[in-house]
Amino acid sequence: MADTKRFEGYGVLVTGAARGIGAAVARRLAGEGARVLLTDRDLPEVDKTAAALRDEGLDAASALCDVADQTAVDAAVAHAVDLFGGLDVLVNSAAGCTPDAPRFEDDSDAAWARDIDITLTGARRCCRAALPHLAASGRGAIVSIGSVNGLQDFGNHAYSAAKAGLASLTRTLAGHAAAxxxxxxxxxxxxxxxxxWEGREDAIDGLAPLYPLGRVGEPEDIAAAVAFLASRDAAWITGTSLVVDGGLTAVNTGFHTVVHHGGATA
Ligand SMILES: NC(=O)c1ccc[n+]([C@@H]2O[C@H](COP(=O)([O-])OP(=O)(O)OC[C@H]3O[C@@H](n4cnc5c(N)ncnc54)[C@H](O)[C@@H]3O)[C@@H](O)[C@H]2O)c1
Structure with missing residues (x-):
């Protein structure tokens, strides 16, 4: 558990919080004193995750929320506001990612629409519902989870386009919300x-050498960055994208391997 308490008295809503990064963010912010509403479209699992946090002595509640449904999003935000008497932080972690078809022409329109709808429009729905309450808080913050897929080609066309769109929405909404x-x-x-990455554990282990810092990330690595951006430590930071990728996109590992270990002269 974190040894600082930057979120004492804060009310926080996290989407996609049943597992993975969303769950780690909820645990990190609650560990720093926040009251957290964990939401997910998987109610049994998000209930379990919130109960586990309560077992650790943390202030955590859970609710069903599919970010593809504006009515459900509005209800989840209203529920958080009821619970906490307001809302200080929204974390958008829910996303949808459909594997690409082998040929680009065979990707379905339905899969494209679904990934964009959950990953990009879903975050917009949550921002729209939460914004008036975040504005009333006086210390309101939104942190969304993007992906290196929004920066470079790692496959997954629709998901990548949605994540790039989320970076743009982050900037334009920052411009609107600053005032x-x-x-x-x-x-x-x-x-x-x-x-x-369930069922692809070999693949994830095989990726470690591509990471300059020698390993893939853990959910806690991402939660620490979210906590920073949501906190007053980041009081003069808005509209930015904080890359947390072990150096993957900054360092051209393939180039270094060839030049320094493969005998090429560059
Ligand atoms: N794991 C990675 O390698 C990685 C890399 C870059 C970015 N991300 C991003 O991190 C975030 C979390 O991913 P994760 O790896 O923890 O995934 P995960 O699959 O472990 O958890 C995602 C959660 O989101 C929920 N969810 C899915 N669709 C939803 C919807 N429509 N409404 C509400 N909840 C929904 C799922 O039920 C699940 O509990 C996502 O935005 C993802 O794109 C993950």
């Missing part, structure tokens, strides 16, 4: 060991 006292930022993870 209302709300900061809006994005954390951009590289590969993180979560259930999103």
């Amino acid at each position: 209302r006292g709300v900061r809006v930022n994005l954390v951009v993870p590289g590969t993180v060991r979560t259930s999103a």
Whole structure:
């Protein structure tokens, strides 16, 4: 558990919080004193995750919320406001990612629409519902979870386009919300060991050598960055994307391997 208490008295809503990065964010912010509403479209699992946090002595509640449904999003935000008497932080972690078809032409319109709807429009729905409450808080912050897929080609066309769109929405909403006292930022993870990689454990282990810092990420690596951007430590930061990827996108590992270990002269 974190040894600082930056979120004492804060009310926080996290989407996609049943597992993975969303769950780690909820645990981190609650560990720093926040009251957290964990939401997910998987109610049994988000109930379990919140109960586990309560067993650790943390202030955590859970609710069903599919970010594809504006009515459900509005209800979840209203529920958080009821619970906490307001809302200080929104964390958008829910996303949808459909594997690409082998040929680009065979990707379905339905899969494209679904990934964009959950990943980009879902975050917009949550921001729209939460913004008036975040503005009333006086210390409101939104942190969304992007992806290195929004920066480079790692496959997954629709998901990648949605994550790039989320970086743009982060900037434009930051511009709008600044005058209302709300900061809006994005954390951009590289590969993180979560259930999103279930059944592909060999692949995730095989990716470690591509990471200059020698390993893939853990959900806690991302939660620490979210906590920073949501906190008053980041009081003068808005509209930014914080890349948390072990150096993946900054360092051209393939180039270094060839030049320094493969005998090429560059
Ligand atoms: N794991 C990675 O390698 C990685 C890398 C970069 C970015 N990310 C991003 O991190 C975030 C969390 O991913 P994760 O790896 O923890 O995934 P995960 O699969 O472990 O958890 C995602 C959670 O989101 C929930 N969810 C999915 N669709 C939803 C919807 N429509 N409404 C509400 N909840 C929904 C799922 O039920 C699940 O509990 C996502 O935005 C993802 O794109 C993950």
